[in-house]
Amino acid sequence: MDHKEGAYKVRDIGLAGEGRKKIEWAESRMPVMMELRKKYEDTKPLKGYKIAGCLHVTKETAVLIETLRAAGAQISWSGCNPLSTQDDIAAALAENGTEIYAWHGQSTDEFYWSIERTLDMKPNLTLDDGADLIFTVHNKFPELAKDIIGGTEETTTGVHRLRAMAADGKLIYPVIAVNDAETKWDFDNVYGTGQSSLDGILRATSTLFAGKNFVVAGHGHCGTGCAKRASGTGSSVIITEVKATAALKGALEGYQVLPMKEAAKIGDIFITATGVKDVITKEHFEVMKDGAIVCNTGHYDCEIDIDALEEMSVSKRTVRPNNEEYTLKDGRRIYLLAQGRLVNLAAAEGHPSEVMDMSFANQFMSQIRLVDEDKAGNKLDPTVYDIPEDQDQYIAGIKLRTLGYSIDTLTPEQEKYLNDYAAGT
């Protein structure tokens, strides 16, 4: 399609006023992003560069988008999940001149149509969460890669797949692994996912957590956060895992550790956070208690076998927003939240602004880094790059300062001691 800067397709532009108030709320809790916006809004280092973005349209993402635009970038944006776009945020962005194609409840065709519209402007950079945009360039529009200097990737699953592509020599332009930054992975994935997943479950069920058996499939960074928050509400946490060290950490946190076929018999609430497919399947639904609540907080909706649940059910009805009751042949009822998609963004608002502040500071700084390399005439290899350590410490330092904390610094003698391999005990 012909490209028109500032074009948009959103659910209802009339929602812009409500969306703008939420964006201002997020700005008040994202001091790192607002400091970076102030730092770059005059020099505009991204001027002349076009960024196509594919990332959940939330109040926090709006702060990232408007910071990239303040730094001079031309933006075209789509959501990265059919159920995570907040329509009032999309409206507020569109009203303020952002080119955006996103609305809640997209069909699969509409989802990919939106991604393709963001490519009409022939971007120089991509910004992904789950790699759907970069995969679309690779699989459908490889000719666009000649104008693309690089991309960034937000989430664990996306980075994992891009590293596999790079290992097979299939990546056609460089990508920075934002997910793997310490100031993203150790904060967004743990504290963000923990709180926002329980937020999604609460909004979809209003169930009591205390005294319930809360099954967490996957005890990685995201599962660790979910287990910690669930434990804090008085749930008895049960971990299922395939990785011994991750399971052991759960055991030493005081959680039960069981195989899913055993946990399925006693669980009241189930959440998957593995990044793998078919974690909860037919054999597990067959032994679940009447009234069990099942949801997913992984990026893709492949962790719960919904087809199996459909086949086992005699009826299905929506009992609350994002809450579908499946009645099985023997009368037991299973409650599936957010159609098995990421419950934190589909049934709530995603992670709080305070942790997205650092995740998106890494996105922003990584886009700046790619442009700086381009301006310096450096053509990066088509592989996956990590965030430099000094960027992590820089972002954490701003966060600490804006939270009112100050810390010590090593003396020259201590620096010397640390590197003095001859020093005795």
Ligand code: 3DD
């Ligand atoms: N994600 C979680 N909460 C989000 C929010 N409030 N805005 C935008 C994106 C949000 C998902 C990603 O940041 C990241 O946590 C992931 O790994 O997908």
